[in-house]
Amino acid sequence: MAASKVDIGDPRGKVVSRFKVFWNDPFPKRVIVLQFPNRSQDKPYNARNYLKPTRMRYKPNSKFVEIDVPLDTQLPSYFNEDQALRFGQNLAKNSLIQNNGSFGLAGGFGIGGVSGRSQKSETAAGSEQVPRPTEVEDEVLRQLTLSGKVQEFKEGDFIYAMATFKGDELHLTRVHSVCSLSPHNIHLDAATDNERSSHMRGIESGASAPDARVLNVAMRSINAESGTPEDVGATLRDLQEDVWEHLEWIDEDDDKAYFAFQDHLFYNETGSVERLASAMSPSSYLGAISTPKLDDKVVGQTNARRPGVRFADVWNESTDEEDSTVEVMQG
Structure with missing residues (x-):
């Protein structure tokens, strides 16, 4: 059933x-929308475009996400196999990557290497070690890692929703x-880390070390909530x-994705649904989203930016419910 059409000449x-x-x-589980701001809409990461993500990782406490997606290796103008081999070998030799660690903020910037707690926890849980993207026979880098942090909505934030259409x-x-997932160049981080490790091994083996300098680094910030x-x-x-x-990454054309789409993204009992009424009249809604009106009254709390100027919320009582509005007075 198509959506009803209305004459464009309607007054x-x-x-x-x-x-x-x-x-x-x-939804039976929490819904996280993955965004790809650096990817064009006409070529998404899916099996249809031969770009189905191969691996997906998630840190439950810090809310970081990493996804490995294949690179397009068929176009020589975009893919340099010599450079891919060099970067792939750097990743294959990097101890942090091979121990299931991460570079960047998601891995704590590699402070102290891979923690024993992480390795022990995975072994104790009996979780299968999933190979990293460089664990291929020829060590050529053929995958790109996307990373991002989950931003959860809190009470008082705007309510976001996914929209699906069925007829009208x-x-x-x-x-x-x-x-929001963006490319994370871990192959460059691995190359830098390998060079630093080689330099440190050279110092330990008796090579001349640089002059020692006193450097005190204090890393502190202010907690936004507690101050x-x-x-x-x-x-x-x-x-x-x-x-x-x-x-597990399930492709959008997979049957599992189709059934989840049909079962959870539509309200199936539309015949017996209760009709909702708006808590605001049309005029009060327009008043709430319109530019605040100005007045000479001085009530309420002082404006920090303009000393002596005060604001207050004033309810304009009206006999007509349709004309009731909330005005922000300034003077």
């Missing part, structure tokens, strides 16, 4: 289509968090010790 304005809007039941129906399902200083070094160590969980 109420240009209305192209009308839809019945349904607020879907909560629009179904909205709440989204709990989003994660107290916190140790950044401890935070980075916690990030490093947070163990990766390996997840």
Whole structure:
């Protein structure tokens, strides 16, 4: 059933289509929307484009996500096999990568190497060691790692939802968090780390060491919630010790994805659904989103940017409910 069409000459304005809007039941699990800001919409990461992600990792405590996606190796103008071999060998030789560690913020910037707690936890849990992207026979780098941090929505934030259409129906399902994934050049980090390790081994073997210099580094920041200083070094160590969980990536054209889409992204009992009424009248809604009005009254709390200027919320009582608005007065 197609969405109902309205005459564009309608005096109420240009209305192209009308839809019945349904607020879907909560998803059985938390919904995280993955965003790819550096990827064009016409070529997504899926099996249809031969770009299905091969591995996905998630840190449950620090909320970091990493995804390995294949590189397009068929175009010589975009893929340099000599450089890919060099970077692949660097990754294959890097101790942090081979011990299931990570570079960057997700791995605590490699402070102290791979923690024993992480290795012991995975062994004790009996989790299978998933090979890293460089563990291939010829050691040529053919995959790119995307990384990002899950941003969870809190009470008071805007409510985000996924929209799905079925005929003249629009179904909205709440989204709990989003994660923006961008390329993470771990092959460059591995090359730098290998050079640093070789330099340190040369010093330990008796080579001339550089002159010692006194350097005191204090890593501290202010906690936004409590306003107290916190140790950044401890935070980075916690990030490093947070163990990766390996997840299964299900392609969008897979039957599992299709059934999940049909079962969870539509409100199926549309015939007996209760009709919702807005808590705001049209005029009060327009008043809430419009530019605040100015007035000469001075009430409320002083504006920090302009001393002597005060603000207050004033409820404009009106006999007509349609004309009731909330005005922000300034003077």
